[in-house]
Amino acid sequence: MQITCTINGKVHRFDCAPESRVLDLVREAGMTSVKAGCGEGECGACSLFVNGRLVNACLLLAPQIQDAEVVTLEGLQEETAAIRESFAEHGAVQCGFCTPGFVLRAYDYLSHGGERSEEAIKAALDGNLCRCTGYRKIVEAIVKVKS
Amino acid sequence: MNYLRATNLGEATALLARYPEALLLCGSTDAALQLRHAAATATLIDIHALEELKGVSVEDGHMRIGALVTLNELLRSDVVRASLPLLAACAETFGSHQIRNLATVGGNIANASPAADLTAALVALEATVTLASQEGERSVPLEAFYCGYKCTKLDHELITAVTVPLQTGEWYYRKAGMRERLNIAKVSIALTQGHGGFRISGASLGPNPVRFRTLEALLDGGVYDDAAIKEALESDTDPSGGHRSTKAYRLRVAFNMIKEALSQPEER
Numbered sequence: 001m002q003i004t005c006t007i008n009g010k011v012h013r014f015d016c017a018p019e020s021r022v023l024d025l026v027r028e029a030g031m032t033s034v035k036a037g038c039g040e041g042e043c044g045a046c047s048l049f050v051n052g053r054l055v056n057a058c059l060l061l062a063p064q065i066q067d068a069e070v071v072t073l074e075g076l077q078e079e080t081a082a083i084r085e086s087f088a089e090h091g092a093v094q095c096g097f098c099t100p101g102f103v104l105r106a107y108d109y110l111s112h113g114g115e116r117s118e119e120a121i122k123a124a125l126d127g128n129l130c131r132c133t134g135y136r137k138i139v140e141a142i143v144k145v146k147s
Numbered sequence: 148m149n150y151l152r153a154t155n156l157g158e159a160t161a162l163l164a165r166y167p168e169a170l171l172l173c174g175s176t177d178a179a180l181q182l183r184h185a186a187a188t189a190t191l192i193d194i195h196a197l198e199e200l201k202g203v204s205v206e207d208g209h210m211r212i213g214a215l216v217t218l219n220e221l222l223r224s225d226v227v228r229a230s231l232p233l234l235a236a237c238a239e240t241f242g243s244h245q246i247r248n249l250a251t252v253g254g255n256i257a258n259a260s261p262a263a264d265l266t267a268a269l270v271a272l273e274a275t276v277t278l279a280s281q282e283g284e285r286s287v288p289l290e291a292f293y294c295g296y297k298c299t300k301l302d303h304e305l306i307t308a309v310t311v312p313l314q315t316g317e318w319y320y321r322k323a324g325m326r327e328r329l330n331i332a333k334v335s336i337a338l339t340q341g342h343g344g345f346r347i348s349g350a351s352l353g354p355n356p357v358r359f360r361t362l363e364a365l366l367d368g369g370v371y372d373d374a375a376i377k378e379a380l381e382s383d384t385d386p387s388g389g390h391r392s393t394k395a396y397r398l399r400v401a402f403n404m405i406k407e408a409l410s411q412p413e414e415r
Contacts, residue, residue, distance in 0.1 A: 001150055018150035018191055019182045039183075041176060041246050042329060053248040059179045060249070061172065063150060063193050105244070126328035127243025 005065045007031060008075025016062050022048075023057035025065075026072060033073035033100040037129075044128035047101040048072045054108045056127070073100045080107050082146050092141035094132030101128050106142045116143050149190040156199045156279060159192065159305060164281045166190040167303045173215055174249040176242070177258045200253065200307055203227060208313050214253025214306045218242065218265075221252065230313045232413065233337060236320040237268040243329045253306040256289070259297045259355065261387075262332045264322055266293075267350035270358060271337035274311045278304040286310070290348075293355035316341035319408035322350075323400050325391070333392045336404040340412065351391075352384040352401060359383035362405070371409060377402055 003014040007029055014025050023046045026034050037045030039058045046057040049071040050064070073080065083106050086092070093099050102125070109124045121142050122135075130138065151166070153159035163169065169190035172178050182188060194200070200215040203224050210230060212221070221227055222238040241264060242250055255265045256276060266289065274289045280303050289309065292300055319338040324330035335350040344367040347359040362379040377398075386397040 018148050021179065040180060041243070044243065044245055047245055054245055055248050056176075056245045059176045059246070061175050061179055061182070063152065063172070063191075064175055064195060108244075123328070124244065127245040 001062070003062050003066050005068045005070055007070045008072060014062065018061065018063050020062040021058055022050075022060040022062060022065055022070075025062060026057060026070065031072040031074050035097055035100060037097070037101075041127075042129065043098070044101040044105065045098050047104045047128070049104070049108075054104060073104055076104070076107060079111075080104075083107055083110070083142070086141040086145045087138070090137050090141035090144065092134060092137040094130075094134050098128060098130045098132075102130070102138055106145070110142070110145060110147075118143060148188065150193065151190065152193040152196070154196055156197055156307065159194050159197060160279055160281045162192050163303055163305060166192065171257070171305060174217065174251040174254050176246055176250045177254060194305065205230065205313070210311050210313060212252055212309050212311065214251060214256075214308055216252050218247035218250045218252070218255075219244070222247065231272065231311060233272060233314060233318045233320050233339060234265075234268055234311070236413075237264050237322075237335075237337065240264060240322045240330070240335075246329075252309060256292070256309065257299060257301065257306055259293060259299050261296065261354050262351045262391075263356070264332055264335045264350050267335055267348045267356035268320060268337040269309060269311065270356040271339055271346045271348040272311050272314065273346060274309050276306055277308045277310065279307045280304040290356070290358055293357075296354040298354075314339060314341070317412035317414050319404075319412050321404050321407070323404070331391065334386075334397050334400045334404065336401060336408065338405075338408045338412070347405070349384065349401060352386045352397060354385065354387075357383070366409070373402075373406075376405055380405065 012029050035045035037043035041056045041059045048057050050068050080103050083103050105128050118139055121139050151162050169192045170188040172191050172193040173195045201213045204211050218238050218241045228235045255263055270290050275286050276289050276292050277286050317340045322332050322335035324333050332351045337348050339346045345363040348356050361383050365379045386394045388394040
């Protein structure tokens, strides 16, 4: 089937099977910040925005982005600059594989007026896993993002 | 694979009549994994654009929740938080933020997982599901909608909405699992106590959520004795010993939750 959507503001057309994962389509389109992690919606490494909602690209099938506006970290460089700087300052990164997902979730959370308490941030990060066990620094980095 | 997109309810029921074995696609959180692990489904009917299946409304002391309402929409709805706090508390423990942005109420009901927290909460709240086919609509109490492991009474039908009487009185909801977040329930318990007496249900305590009627009768009769509660729980539930925990563990945790529910309920 033919799927047309915008990714980071540019129109993309895919000729794909209906059961294709959005994860694979966006990576083929060059958006490699979207990581293929668990493939089951547990780790959040493939997080991206579809029509403004943060979702797991591994759980999303091609037909669901027909006519949609898809945004990945590549398309939010300016908007996430302060978050990325804070991650760097606080050493909130080890191997870096989970980082794009965490940055997008932090951006989603803070831009919706999320509370800057550790408890609330921990709860907000329920869909993102870091297997290097770096949560402490990630939470600190999000608490201290400069606004 | 044959992909068909329905843009209204009439189209969806017509397609379902023509392709009764089709897999319905709404939030896709379960469907995407099913397609990956199971043998190829021949037909996919995409219903995620059906406006008739969206939104929450209150009428005559009942809340109608459209089948395509997502878990985050449920969680953020002021009317749900105010009138069905048990359901809001349950939605809060459901999946992760990203999953709650996709997963739908109707999908969770139709998927019929024994560990589905939302359906256990809805059974305790005496919810009714509305099913639509080309022949028209019918309503079934959610408890009667299930017929065994991953089995539902859907008959060339799709779920359009779930209707729930507004909550009154005391309530309790708790879930236990391996970790605090993004958790599949080892046990969850939903309890309400209003004018009609106790209503109790649980997830992961049998193939489907069911009302714990022996236990309800016992508690309605004022018997709070530990041994009697344990015995009633055993007769009302049928927990399996799976890879997530043993039968003995599930029963023990369920018992502890019932005791906690009786001593520290929330109130509406």
